[in-house]
Amino acid sequence: MSKKTRNIVIAVAVLLVLVIGALLIYNSAKPDAVAGDKNLLIVVVHGDESRKEFPINTSAETLRGALEQESLIEGTESEYGIYITSVDGEAADESLQQWWCITKNGEMLMTGADDTMIADGEQYELTLTTGW
Numbered sequence: 001m002s003k004k005t006r007n008i009v010i011a012v013a014v015l016l017v018l019v020i021g022a023l024l025i026y027n028s029a030k031p032d033a034v035a036g037d038k039n040l041l042i043v044v045v046h047g048d049e050s051r052k053e054f055p056i057n058t059s060a061e062t063l064r065g066a067l068e069q070e071s072l073i074e075g076t077e078s079e080y081g082i083y084i085t086s087v088d089g090e091a092a093d094e095s096l097q098q099w100w101c102i103t104k105n106g107e108m109l110m111t112g113a114d115d116t117m118i119a120d121g122e123q124y125e126l127t128l129t130t131g132w
Contacts, residue, residue, distance in 0.1 A: 036059060036120075037057060037058070037120075038058055038120040038121075039056070039121060040056045040057075040120075040124065041055055041056075041124075042055075042066075042072065042123075042126065043126070044088045044126050044127075046088070046128055047090060047128040054088075056069070058118075061117060062113065062115070062116060062118065063102070063113045063118055064081065064082055064113035072126075073087050073113070073126075074091075080112060080114075081112045081113065081114030082112070084100040084113060084126070085100075087100050087128070096130060097132050098129065100126050100127070101125075101126070101127045101129040102125070103125045103127065104116075104122065104124050105123055
């Protein structure tokens with residue numbers, strides 16, 4: 001085996017180890033589902049910047065489940081879960097590069113509504129955002 005081939009094999013092996021390590025860390029840090037009733041506050045920030053609050057009592061384990069329970073969202077399914085297209089009756093206009101941003105206590109989430117596990121007392125915001 002040439003030196004160049006050996007270096008490529010070593011680089012691929014190191015990359016594989018790093019990816020596996022990152023996946024293990026992600027899975028161990030991912031919050032578990034919380035069973036039972038939970039009280040959430042959902043704040044919807046519409047395109048005109050008006051705010052509407054929705055207190056929700058739910059036994060759902062994910063944010064999507066809580067939002068669908070209250071018929072707050074509509075969307076399209078993808079391999080990654082729901083892509084939210086409408087919240088509280090207001091549809092995002094893709095021709096204007098609008099989309100619904102989900103935050104928790106003002107911090108942008110790294111998960112979608114399907115993968116966001118919820119717990120009692122949490123607050124989430126859905127904000128109509130313009131610009132990719």
